[in-house]
Amino acid sequence: MATILVLDGPNLNLQGSREPEYYGEQSLDLIHHRLSELAQQQGVNIQFFQSNHEGAMIDRIHQAIGNVDYMIVNAGAWTHYSLALYDALKAAGIPFIEVHLSNIYARETFRHHSLLSPIAAGGIFGMGAYGYELAFQAACRFLNRNIER
Ligand code: DQA
Numbered sequence: 001m002a003t004i005l006v007l008d009g010p011n012l013n014l015q016g017s018r019e020p021e022y023y024g025e026q027s028l029d030l031i032h033h034r035l036s037e038l039a040q041q042q043g044v045n046i047q048f049f050q051s052n053h054e055g056a057m058i059d060r061i062h063q064a065i066g067n068v069d070y071m072i073v074n075a076g077a078w079t080h081y082s083l084a085l086y087d088a089l090k091a092a093g094i095p096f097i098e099v100h101l102s103n104i105y106a107r108e109t110f111r112h113h114s115l116l117s118p119i120a121a122g123g124i125f126g127m128g129a130y131g132y133e134l135a136f137q138a139a140c141r142f143l144n145r146n147i148e149r
Helices: 028-042 054-064 076-080 083-092 130-145
Strands: 003-008 045-050 070-074 096-100 122-125
Touching: 003 028, 003 054, 003 130, 028 045, 028 130, 054 083, 070 130, 096 130, 122 130
Parallel strands: 003 045, 003 070, 070 096, 096 122
Antiparallel strands: none
16 A cells, blocks of 8 residues: 655645635644545555654655655655755655645745755645645555656
8 A cells, every 4th residue: 555645834724824824724634534535545654744844854764765655745844944854855856746735835935945946856835734635646646556756
């Protein structure tokens, strides 16, 4: 059975209450609950990890090596500057889809650049919580076909 790991970076624990005009009103628990339902329907294992600590996130990515088939990654602000996260994802070599709840290109210019996009299989932004579902569906499709895209 394939395993998908969903990674959420800093401040995403506040999802649902912080800046709902950008991020919507669904809590991270609710988003994860929905993904768990979809995973059950699809017959895949799903795991979740959220951290506000860069080192903890990097440790989790290292643990995923050899244990996880695909990842869905919302790295929050780390997306825009964390070379350490970039290196960890690159070293892990696990295909991943980059997700952002908000449309990062319609916001401050510092959000327009993602260090992670060049090494992601693909990305979804501006679709709110539904972006996670879209990413999950895409991950399942790629896993079933045993292809990266
Ligand atoms: C975010 C966008 C980032 O720029 C921001 O720092 C976040 C959330 C999003 O989901 O839209 O924390 O990744």
